[in-house]
Amino acid sequence: MVNDIFKKVLNRMGPLGEHADDAHGYFTFPKLEGPIGPRMVFNGKMKLNWSLNNYLGLANHPEVMKADADAAAQFGMAYPMGARMMSGNSNYHEQLEKDLADFIGKPDVILLNFGYQGVVSAIDALVDRHDIIVYDAESHACIIDGMRLHIGKRFMYQHNNIESLEKQLTHATKLAEKTGGAIMVITEGVFGMSGSQGKLKEVVALKEKFNFRLFVDDAHGFGTMGKTGAGTGEEQNCMDGIDVYFSTFAKSMAGIGAFIGSTKEVIKYLRYNMRSQIYAKALPMPLTIGSIKRLELIRTRPELKDNLWKIVNALQNGLREAGFNIGITTTPVTPVLLNGTIPEATHMTFDLRENFDIFCSIVVYPVVPKGVIMLRLIPTAVHTLEDVEETINAFKAIKHKLDSGQYRQEKLATAKP
Numbered sequence: 533m534v535n536d537i538f539k540k541v542l543n544r545m546g547p548l549g550e551h552a553d554d555a556h557g558y559f560t561f562p563k564l565e566g567p568i569g570p571r572m573v574f575n576g577k578m579k580l581n582w583s584l585n586n587y588l589g590l591a592n593h594p595e596v597m598k599a600d601a602d603a604a605a606q607f608g609m610a611y612p613m614g615a616r617m618m619s620g621n622s623n624y625h626e627q628l629e630k631d632l633a634d635f636i637g638k639p640d641v642i643l644l645n646f647g648y649q650g651v652v653s654a655i656d657a658l659v660d661r662h663d664i665i666v667y668d669a670e671s672h673a674c675i676i677d678g679m680r681l682h683i684g685k686r687f688m689y690q691h692n693n694i695e696s697l698e699k700q701l702t703h704a705t706k707l708a709e710k711t712g713g714a715i716m717v718i719t720e721g722v723f724g725m726s727g728s729q730g731k732l733k734e735v736v737a738l739k740e741k742f743n744f745r746l747f748v749d750d751a752h753g754f755g756t757m758g759k760t761g762a763g764t765g766e767e768q769n770c771m772d773g774i775d776v777y778f779s780t781f782a783k784s785m786a787g788i789g790a791f792i793g794s795t796k797e798v799i800k801y802l803r804y805n806m807r808s809q810i811y812a813k814a815l816p817m818p819l820t821i822g823s824i825k826r827l828e829l830i831r832t833r834p835e836l837k838d839n840l841w842k843i844v845n846a847l848q849n850g851l852r853e854a855g856f857n858i859g860i861t862t863t864p865v866t867p868v869l870l871n872g873t874i875p876e877a878t879h880m881t882f883d884l885r886e887n888f889d890i891f892c893s894i895v896v897y898p899v900v901p902k903g904v905i906m907l908r909l910i911p912t913a914v915h916t917l918e919d920v921e922e923t924i925n926a927f928k929a930i931k932h933k934l935d936s937g938q939y940r941q942e943k944l945a946t947a948k949p
């Protein structure tokens with residue numbers, strides 16, 4: 533008997549979906565309302581919010597809002613109609629590509645409509661079945677999904693472990709010599725959960741021993757890392773060794789879209805071979821012109837990044853001094869690692885949100901090991917030192933309650949009446 537697709541999927545809602553009835557609208561799909569910033573309304577009440585990747589505070593910077601609104605008034609959201617290759621190219625798209633290339637110090641850049649699709653499609657375009665991908669074990673889902681399209685071999689190395697990478701490169705090299713294929717190493721600039729940096733400089737140094745190209749997803753590093761904000765390659769002084777540099781507009785740029793920087797020839801190849809761009813409509817004008825403005829602000833207002841780091845340092849030093857385990861972050865991403873069960877995590881988060889008026893993301897198994905609760909804080913340039921102090925005090929209080937068993941419950945917390 534042939535099964536029914538709907539019956540099948542509804543029988544396996546997945547690790548998050550199985551909690552949907554209790555969690556929806558509160559732990560999952562929460563609505564943050566009011567102007568974007570450190571104070572937003574959640575569940576009808578103002579909360580101090582640490583959950584947005586609005587690193588530089590550009591999301592509602594007045595100059596950004598004006599650029600977006602002016603472009604929408606002039607062009608609407610539809611323009612340009614069509615994929616760039618067919619009928620959707622414009623001087624603005626080309627200008628944004630040139631500005632990005634100049635900023636990151638790569639010869640050329642291709643714009644992408646979304647980061648996720650862009651990475652998937654770039655991996656698909658760059659490798660064929662003879663080629664081998666060697667990738668970090670904690671790579672973002674878009675890298676993993678890009679690899680799902682890859683019909684050749686792949687080797688995973690232990691997260692940020694150069695010895696393990698070397699071992700996998702040795703296997704990959706032997707295989708590539710047989711198949712006549714090539715090798716691409718993929719890692720991230722900043723890992724978005726732990727806040728650790730990919731060891732890019734050490735990976736690049738392996739090019740002395742092995743023949744490979746390096747693809748870096750720097751979603752969290754662009755705008756936040758490096759002297760000028762050009763990303764983790766700049767921070768580690770190894771941008772030239774990154775052959776394919778990717779970042780998204782979803783974080784520091786506070787928009788939608790993404791880009792890849794590389795050699796002129798590789799970008800030309802991608803323009804003519806990336807299916808996610810050839811077969812999809814171009815970025816709308818407000819997102820394109822708005823991104824030109826955002827990049828101008830990143831380039832010309834170093835105080836945005838300075839403010840971000842002032843808050844990052846105050847928050848991370850304050851948490852460490854108060855005895856919290858914040859792992860090995862060296863970037864703005866700030867994980868706070870606690871011990872407890874999933875029900876405890878939900879009761880603690882409920883308390884933090886309802887009684888301390890602090891909203892941050894909560895991460896539990898399977899993203900972190902069983903028994904670990906991670907509260908993930910994203911500091912931004914528009915937080916204040918008072919916000920930091922208020923948060924550390926609240927965290928001390930909830931940690932005390934957690935450690936003394938006050939959140940111990942069988943069931944998950946639910947905000948449903």
Ligand SMILES: Cc1ncc(COP(=O)(O)O)c(C=O)c1O
Nearest residue numbers: 646647648672674724751780782
């Ligand atoms: C590391 C990483 N890569 C790629 C993406 C996807 O980017 P986008 O939101 O533009 O699809 C994200 C999330 O935004 C990310 O964190």
